[in-house]
Amino acid sequence: MIKYTNTRRFFPLLAAALGFCFPTKFVFAQQTPCLFDSLYPAHRLETAEAGIRTGFQKRILQAADNHASDDSIRIIPVVVHVIHNGGTENISTAQIESQIRILNEDYGKLTGTPGDGDGVDTRVRFCLTKIDPQGRCTDGIVRLKTPLTAHKPVDRATLKQLSFWDNTRYLNVYVVKSITGGVGGYSSFPYAPPDEDGIVVRANLFGNVGTAASSGGRTMTHEVGHWFGLYHTFNGGCGQDTCADGDYVCDTPPVANPNYTCSLNANSCANDSPNLPDQVRNYMDYSPDDCKNKFTQGQKERIVATLDTVRTLIWSPANLASTGCDSAYQAPAICPVAVDFVTLTPTVCTGNQVYFMDRSLNAATAWQWSFPGGTPANSTLQNPTVKYDTVGVYPVTLIAWNANGSDTLTLNNYIEVTEPGVGAPLPFARNFDDGQYPPEGISIINPDGGIAWELDSAAARSVPYSMRINNLINTNYGTRDEIELPFLDLTTAHPDSMVRMTFWWAYARSDANYSDELIVQLSKDCGFNYTQILTKSGSTLVTGPTQTTPFIPDASQWKKATINLNAYRTEHYVKIRLVNVTDGGNNLYIDDLYVGDGGTVTATDELQSGMRSVRFFPNPARDYVQFLIPPGLNTPVHIRAYDTPGKLLRDYGEYASNSSPILNLAGLPPGFLFFTLQFVGLSYTTRVAKLP
Ligand SMILES: [Zn+2]
Incomplete structure (x- = not known):
């Protein structure tokens, strides 16, 4: 987690952007x-x-025209x-x-x-x-x-x-x-x-x-x-001109740094004439609440x-x-309830849940919702969660009550439920060298409308272009900027091959104390929930030396990332995004992005991906335990139970991929049982608690 809002982090950068320096006595410990x-x-x-x-x-002209200033x-x-x-x-x-x-x-x-x-x-x-x-x-x-x-x-x-x-x-x-x-x-x-x-x-x-x-x-x-x-009174520090610099207000004396205390004698700038103390009582400083009292x-x-x-x-x-804010407004004795509601996810895929929030005015005390197409179809909760399993477009109705009556709101066509689609077949590859922006099939997500991923020709692993984001001038700390790939169908990978994502990146910091972050996330539920499949920050992200000038990598400063996607190879509709979380560091480059087959599946690969997705229940178990062996494994799985790793209790034999064997536990001792799942000479052990 990047801490991006402490004063140590952003003031020096702001100071650099404005072309002056804060003295070293600047208070670092403040919130x-x-x-x-x-x-x-x-x-x-x-x-x-x-x-x-x-x-x-306008006001000066009005005054000159002898119009009374309003x-x-x-x-x-x-x-x-x-x-x-x-x-x-x-x-x-x-x-x-x-x-x-x-x-x-x-x-x-x-x-x-x-x-x-x-x-x-x-x-x-x-x-x-x-x-x-x-x-x-x-x-x-x-x-x-x-x-x-x-x-x-x-x-x-x-x-x-x-x-x-x-x-x-x-x-x-x-x-x-x-x-x-x-x-x-x-x-x-x-x-x-x-x-x-x-x-x-x-x-x-x-x-x-x-x-x-x-x-x-x-x-x-x-x-x-x-x-x-209004700006802070300390905006621009002491500046040069007490009117045209700083907070652009002549009668607030220049202030070098925020005042966090009510020290009335503080006088951090001497370039005003007469040389007046800092206006620590001004509302636009950082002094304590009981100190501030003036504009x-x-x-x-x-x-x-x-x-x-x-x-x-x-x-x-x-x-x-x-708005009822003029003096003539006659307020009624009571306001009746005024119904309203909202959800942040009005469009979902089948099987997804929607959280509805009541935002009725005037203190509703009871609610009656109806959700055609949803489960449950009705609710009296204030803020219900509803699952939608069937493709369609649905209305939502809420009746809200308080002691003074009720109010009803129906939003037609409010919820849209779509089928998960079928993604584009593999491979997906972009080297950005055709100069198209945004690159074909890729969405550039720039939530703050500021610094974004863009094409860059100053450095590329494959010339002429790479993708780059300029964290050096990005002061909107914590902002996410994304390269979003199209929905992909990972089942189109060759059955004997690994599914991999690879890309090359280059990055340097601007200060050894902080770093931007690169995250790769994957969603298999239409883009609603994401799992992090790669995180790089600090030393794991750096490929070049720390520098306060824009980082432009040479050929030796590119590194390759490889992510094993075998665990997702049965998914038809996968969304992957590369996320830059800025911390005001330096340029981050991405090039030669690829999702597809990545060589022959080795037993280790298969074990890693396949075994990770084996599920079993119940746990604790008494009479039996059932294993769910996922589809897509190329070999039978041999299951054995041990009382400790090493002492065999029972050999359950081999089970095929995409089977769900129920294993009898009768006669085995209570306590922890260790089940070893073995194939291609490699094994994976999991622990089940057996009840007496
Ligand atoms: Zn402020």
Whole structure:
């Protein structure tokens, strides 16, 4: 497992990307409060920066035309999606409401609250939305049960598949149990793609009651700052120009490194005039929650510029009316239940299971599902799992109740069940040398839309092309990028031959302390579940010397990987993918990829693959044990029982491939029995417990 979010890992890389260095006193031991810097390297922010500047220009022109600068209150409707797995991360409504109150205190510098520092009132306020996108009454909270509450930032698009409201009208906030690497939260930046738009915060940092500390709630204040286009006060370190560098705000003094304590005398940069201390009380530093209490006038102007350019609809009077966030809204005494549900796997193969998640609004207390085509066909569970065995397209209906009534939703054609297909015959071979991209039959999977596998002619084992991924400039740590092969029919291998996957690779690190990762995975259930069949990282992946310049291998720096696929040779529909998990290392190359026959099957090969797939039951056993000998073995299997390896108790004789002998245990002593399965002079021993 790669740890990719500690500060030691990503700050030096970010510093290198921005062209300056952090002093060595940089605190390495801290957890990462916020993922902003690793998600948004400088090149991803150019569009946003241009947009926000347009906003500034507009306001300056308005002022010049003697148009009064609009300083009215701007209200942001918020929806909170609580992604929980039934634990304390399923925080109370009171805790969620406390967070909205804290946002208003902090952004409004409300008198008598912890947000009443020496900053400014940004004139922005927040409202837990009262009306959902379909016009239904709501408390603004969606609750949904899934193990994905243990959140990996790589999976952030999945949060949006679970639950997402129109981001031009609502600020989508996700509360989760944990974020990889101890991260507190992260936000999208203005102009990020819609499927990235929103904020993710850890449940126990959300609000200041319930599971959160009484001084808590400022992680959200900070992340909303990013959502409005604010940088960290320490962005760009000391920089050169205190206005045009760093956080692009003139009245926040430059800061060399994040402040993790509330040391009011800290002054890490001396290039500002007058030379002011670090603004450790600023919400956009990393100082403790009970230290932070201010936004500056310059930050307010950036927030307004963002609201005037990219986020214009959300605070408009029309949207406030349609979200119940305007003062005229008359809330009903109670909101009736509003039914809704979702699954992440609406398309499956026969025999697969589908997990349905209730996401009804307003606290449903009872559920009646119907699943035509599924097993079970009905359920009263809140979040049932249903198996589909027959090809077809099926509707799903949920009726949800609470004390105030019921609501019904039918999604027609929601579940599609397909037959596992028949894959392409072997061999499958690609040397990438025809220059086709993506290579024929191969899918390039690039979930974050950033750095991806691409063709490369700077180095190849077979010229002119290889596949390469540039981890050196990939700062989206933990991101998966995949080379996905077409479905293959492994039964088309020659019966006397091994089935093998081979490829050549080359890799170097950029720092001896960390490494990217290469994983090969195989699925035999239509691509729903994968088994890892190869993992290379660190010394097992390296083929060239560590270097901070782009690695370009010479002919001696290529290595060959061979994976034995004999255990899967009866599968008609196998999906294989090569996955790069980036850790900001260096170039990884793949060339001359092959899946097919790989020489004559030796007895050892057969033993390895065949014996691995022998099953037996029951265990423990009393009267008999049955062995399931898989098809495809070329030789009978001789089975003998021993009381310890070495002392023969009974010789059961030979059994053919694809048979299921039932072996009588009567008369054998209780305790452990050792069954030796022997063929071609080689043997494999397994242990069965015999009951008295
Ligand atoms: Zn941040």
